[in-house]
Amino acid sequence: EAGVTQFPSHSVIEKGQTVTLRCDPISGHDNLYWYRRVMGKEIKFLLHFVKESKQDESGMPNNRFLAERTGGTYSTLKVQPAELEDSGVYFCASSQRPDLGSYNEQFFGPGTRLTVL
């Protein structure tokens, strides 16, 4: 079974440009999450989808960030316009519905390393 995949693995852009990150969750996982790790600090929650609906977007830094999950499958996270402080590693994770798993653990992708110059 394929794990969570993310594209691209690395992205280097200039301040003011736009970048779109993509996440493909594990097939059948209704829950999809975005997290971010900035400058060696802890991984922080950004938002949570249940299928195509945003369940919790309390961690989104500001309105320059837009996440979508049309059709309830893959998700995209767009940063427009990018700022220097947006640099970091963006992780995507997915999990099953809670009644299908004893732990409801989240399975993480390898992340996209974003560098804004």
Next chain:
Amino acid sequence: GQNIDQPTEMTATEGAIVQINCTYQTSGFNGLFWYQQHAGEAPTFLSYNVLDGLEEKGRFSSFLSRSKGYSYLLLKELQMKDSASYLCAVRHLSNDYKLSFGAGTTVTVRA
């Protein structure tokens, strides 16, 4: 909110035992996860505790004390491949999906 603390770095010798502590302060607790992350790779699930006590899975064990806001991950019979970052993460009671992470403990195993 969540305050989750764990040591930044630990070094141990191959074959030895290392214990990584994690303390947390939370307004609502609904389980604690440990993840392992090798450099440049995805964090991978190691263990889960929601009740007090010890959970053992092969060479790895995890302990939880809810009254003390304390957990530890015990790595036994260390191997070189265990060199990685170990992340402590607390699940919220108010949102059964959101995880709050500690900054991670980098474990270096030396021959």
